Amino acid sequence: TVATLMDFAGCLDDGVLFHYVLPVSRTRALIETTVFGPRPLSTARLTKYQNAALDKACGGHRRTIVRSEGGVLPMGMTQVAPPLGDGYARAGVMSGGARASTGYAFQRIQRWARDSARVLSNGGGVTGHAADPLIHRGMDQLFLRVVRSNPEGAAELFLSIFGMHDPMRVIRFLTDSCSLSDYAAVIASLPTGVFLREMWSGMWTRSGNRLEFV
Ligand SMILES: Cc1cc2nc3c(=O)[nH]c(=O)nc-3n(C[C@H](O)[C@H](O)[C@H](O)COP(=O)(O)OP(=O)(O)OC[C@H]3O[C@@H](n4cnc5c(N)ncnc54)[C@H](O)[C@@H]3O)c2cc1C
Known part of the structure; x- marks a missing residue:
């Protein structure tokens, strides 16, 4: 249970x-x-x-493996595939269907399919997944950078999010139905220092042999 x-x-x-x-x-x-x-x-x-x-x-009990599967999921897409022409749309996990910070895609793909069916039945054309809102993409990218540069602290980050007082906020955050106050609560639940450090270091970029502030 x-x-x-x-x-x-x-x-x-x-x-x-x-x-x-x-x-x-x-x-x-x-x-x-x-x-x-x-x-x-x-x-x-x-x-x-x-x-x-x-x-x-x-534990030590007898077990039977009924089925197994495996896969590799992209944590965000760095390249956009070229369009396929009228009447075709790319969909699914390799076309922006997955949430960059979690790899969760089922509900997003189902939402896309439902929306596409509605558009088609109203005489419209089919399109691929819409880009996520800027705040969403920004938060996901920052989160992934923090996890990448601080993997030993990653468990704490996830536990901070899951430990939020109102579990419905976590669910809304993970299923993309988050309000501004949910975003604020998620940000407040995370250790500020590590994110500010990562934001600060991300503002510096290497150009030739110079470091530039962007
Ligand atoms: C182990 C695992 C666990 C996951 N768990 C979750 C989860 O808990 N929650 C969640 O939200 N997401 C999860 N995901 C991510 C995502 O939701 C799934 O990967 C989902 O199945 C992606 O759907 P899709 O339609 O993009 O791709 P797929 O389900 O892989 O469908 C693509 C289909 O296209 C076919 N195909 C490929 N190339 C061709 C070709 N050239 N011609 C014809 N057919 C082709 C394939 O055979 C396949 O049937 C998980 C993924 C994996 C691998």
């Missing part, structure tokens, strides 16, 4: 490791291993971490 989200299992040299346990019955669950990192991990390494998660969730 209890779902476990982001059970942090340590910081690797090249990423942050956590597990999800999502039970669907008393004896059956989706058990997931996730690594946030700059490079994909090999299947062998991921399998090792996944087996540790299975051991933890099942």
Whole structure:
């Protein structure tokens, strides 16, 4: 009856490791291993971490793996694919469907599909995912930079967000239905110093052999 989200299992040299346990019955669950990192991990390494998660969730009990899957999700897109021509639109996780800071995409893709169906049934044309609002993109980029430069503190950052007084704010934040006051609460829940330092360092850019303030 209890779902476990982001059970942090340590910081690797090249990423942050956590597990999800999502039970669907008393004896059956989706058990997931996730690594946030700059490079994909090999299947062998991921399998090792996944087996540790299975051991933890099942204890010494007999277990059967019913199905397994794996994948690599982009944490934000750096390139926009060229348009496909009239009547076609790119959609899904490789076309801006995923939230950059979490990789969550299901609800966003479903929302896009629902909106597209409405537009089509009103005689309009189909388009891909709209860009996220500027504040959203800015916060996600900053968050990812903080995680990248401070992976050993990443668990604390997520725990600060999940530990907010009103859990509905977390859900609205993660599902893109956040108000300005939700944003303010999320920002307030995070350690300010580490974000200000990252913002400050991001304002400096290297041009040739000079550092420029931008
Ligand atoms: C292990 C894992 C867990 C995830 N968990 C979550 C989660 O908990 N919450 C969440 O919000 N998101 C999650 N995601 C992210 C995202 O929601 C899923 O990846 C989602 O399935 C993406 O949908 P999609 O339609 O973009 O791509 P897909 O579901 O991968 O669909 C793309 C389809 O296109 C087909 N295809 C590819 N190339 C071609 C081609 N050239 N011609 C014809 N067909 C082609 C593929 O076979 C595939 O069927 C998860 C992803 C992974 C991998």
